[in-house]
Amino acid sequence: MGKPSDSYHHGDARAACLRAARELLEEGGGGLSVRAVARRAGVSATAPYRHFPDREALVSAVAAQGYRELAERLAAAHPAPATPEDLADVAVAYVQFALAHPALFRAMFSEPCDPGNAERAAATAAISAYVDGLVRRAFRKHGSEAGPGADDFEALSTAVWALVHGLAFLHLDGKFDASVPEVVADRVRGAVHANLGVAAPRPRTEQRARTEQSSESE
């Protein structure tokens, strides 16, 4: 599939629309419009509707891309997390992803999102399973006393996901100060450790000699 005749048929308008949508989302300009996507992609205003039944489908497609990238990020944060601290690293990566791509993250999670979209349902199910596996692995070797049952694992994994998700959105929506990445990372780490019932080994990443004065509640 080369370039046809360069003017009428774009040849790959769908990919161009996705890329354009992604770009506009990254540029943060609030709600993205199909028309803006079309302009950016260099096609007519109605061309996107040839590839996506409606606006929602377009942003869903971008969101699906986002799910994959998020998974990559989490895996990169720690390939095989086995301890609560590894888990905290993954949590930090989650929140950092949200803060690095706010609009994308919102599109992924915060839209009304009617449950008709199989792609999204699958993606969130995958995340859920991933988190569940993480928690299970991290705690099989950690908590050996009073063996927790399956219900407890489930409760713990939903707690972990909800905690991290809540942290992400609370930062995203300005409920927590997100201007200093290290502070955010510390907060996330501290919350995860609090959640896992273990004392945080060291709040800061080895680097906090003094100057603490944590100002929060903004």
Added chain:
Amino acid sequence: MGKPSDSYHHGDARAACLRAARELLEEGGGGLSVRAVARRAGVSATAPYRHFPDREALVSAVAAQGYRELAERLAAAHPAPATPEDLADVAVAYVQFALAHPALFRAMFSEPCDPGNAERAAATAAISAYVDGLVRRAFRKHGSEAGPGADDFEALSTAVWALVHGLAFLHLDGKFDASVPEVVADRVRGAVHANLGVAAPRPRTEQRARTEQSSESE
């Protein structure tokens, strides 16, 4: 502020707009528009702009109302929570409020919400302080071994808020099944208990037979 001549000057268009906006939000019709609000309020399309500088200010006003109602709900769930289980009750009330008023809750928390709005900032600060007080009270009498420092309290309270907030949105966005209220309540309770590091006493809801009836209506 009586009724003037009944036709031209409405007399209390601001309140009418707020009420209309609230109604439309409850009816769930997705994004509410200033024009729809005006129609519902029985005024012209541009009348709302006499009382609110822009759409954002309108929804912020409705959101402020929502913050107050949420606070009422939480207080009603438990006037002076002192144990982790009381805390779980409050958490359940939080999530139930979100599920009972999805659009309102979204307007309160999920909008981009530039930080220029003092009313909202104050409201969220109040929530933060409230949660912090709750956690502090609940744990001063519970966890006496290995006395936690102020940092731990802070970490714990942000963890609790984030956990509950995350649970609310994950349910709202269909990531968790929210069709059966008891299941939701159990999940929230289980997660809170997992977060607080205590074993869930008994997942079933009918455990506590207190005079406190969480009469959920409206």
Added chain:
DNA sequence: CCGCAATGTAAGCAGTGCGCACATCGACTC
């Protein structure tokens, strides 16, 4: 009684999602 500021209105502009009819093209048949 008059003027004024608050409050209401209608008209209009730019932008949006999306349906509809038409244009253009590659690919496939005869």
Added chain:
DNA sequence: GAGTCGATGTGCGCACTGCTTACATTGCGG
């Protein structure tokens, strides 16, 4: 090769939106 056909892209139009600008109507203070 000529013709057809479905995929893709276009222009136009409709209903709707947020918001501005100019104008109408009021109650109230002087």
